[in-house]
Amino acid sequence: MSTLFTISLTTGILSGIWGWLAVSLGLLSWAGFLGCTSYFASPKEGLRGLAESLVTNLSGVFWAMVIIYASDFLSLDVLGYAVTALIAFFMCIQAKKQWLAYIPGTFIGSAATFAAHGEWKIVIPSLLLGGVFGYLMKSSGVWLHRRAQYASAHSTRQSA
Structure with missing residues (x-):
């Protein structure tokens, strides 16, 4: 069995479990799959990759809410677009901090919040x-x- 096959197998099984759990808990299954995707696409492996993925996802939620509230407060649409531009800059520049360096994770959290x-x-x-x-x-x-x-390997040795 290849690594791709075993990861595909466990991903398939756990995806079904996630779908059931999300519905059971009243969560957004699609947003959970975004969190899952964020981890899979993370450049870091293991718990470090998970932590960085989750932290950047949460920062994206924060930035999306800043855009939403600021845009609601402003009366002109063009000012809302200016706020979006400014916040998108902050979403990227925060990557200077090591734990916030995974920019796609930030945008995934933001996109989930907007959706x-x-x-x-x-x-x-x-x-x-x-x-x-x-x-x-x-x-x-x-x-x-x-x-x-x-x-x-163990069964091959016993056969020999």
Whole structure:
């Protein structure tokens, strides 16, 4: 079994579990899949990648809410666009800080918040649990691959 196969297998199984859990808990399953995707696309591996993915997702939620509230406060649409431009700058420049360096994670959190019409109280747990599921999908797939390799090597030695 290849690593791709085992990660695909565990991702498939855990995706079904996530879908059920999200509905059961009243969360946004699609936002959870964004959190999962954010982890999978993260340049860092393991718990470090998960932490950076989650922190940047949360920063994106924050920045989206700043845009939403500031735009609601301003009476001219063009000022709302100016706020969006300014905040997008901050969303990128915050990458100077190591824990906020994963810019796509910030934009994923922001996009999820906009898609949920600013309902951050449901977006945050959806993104967080989705990110954890992404971590579990990949780490369990890697574990299964190692286990299968060990079992294969062990059975080959016993046959010889």
